[in-house]
Amino acid sequence: MAHPLTVTISKDGKPVTGLQPYLDPYAHLTAFHxxxxxxxxxxxxxxxxxxxxxxxxxxxxxxxxxxNWRLFLQFQTAGTLHTAALTLNVG
Known part of the structure; x- marks a missing residue:
């Protein structure tokens, strides 16, 4: 099943606009069913x-x-790698 998926990154309610490439793209998203x-x-x-x-x-x-899919988003800002976890329900 193909789905468009949009992730918005923020810190303290403010948008993060300084993403740095991490292993080429701006982020990696790994999903586990x-x-x-x-x-x-x-x-x-x-x-x-x-x-x-x-x-x-x-x-x-x-x-x-x-x-349910458990998603792990990895992205980098100011030379620091971050990992965010979230759950997505695919209907």
Whole structure:
């Protein structure tokens, strides 16, 4: 199942616009399906243009099953790698 997925990165309620490339793209998103070993590794569709990424990153998510997916988003700002976790329900 293909789904458009948009992630917006903020800190203290303010948009983060200084994303740096991390292993080429501005972010890596890894998704794991609840209850089995299905997973997906995604990169944003945003073209990398220096240290000015964000706050919004569009992804083309191909998640193979409906249900809950645990997502881990890795991105870098000011030379520091961050990991954010969230749960997405695919209907």
């Amino acid at each position: 609840e209850g089995d070993l299905a997973f997906a590794h995604l990169h944003p569709e945003t073209k990398v243009e220096g240290d000015q990424g964000g706050p919004t990153l569009p992804f083309h998510a191909e998640l193979s099953k409906s249900g």
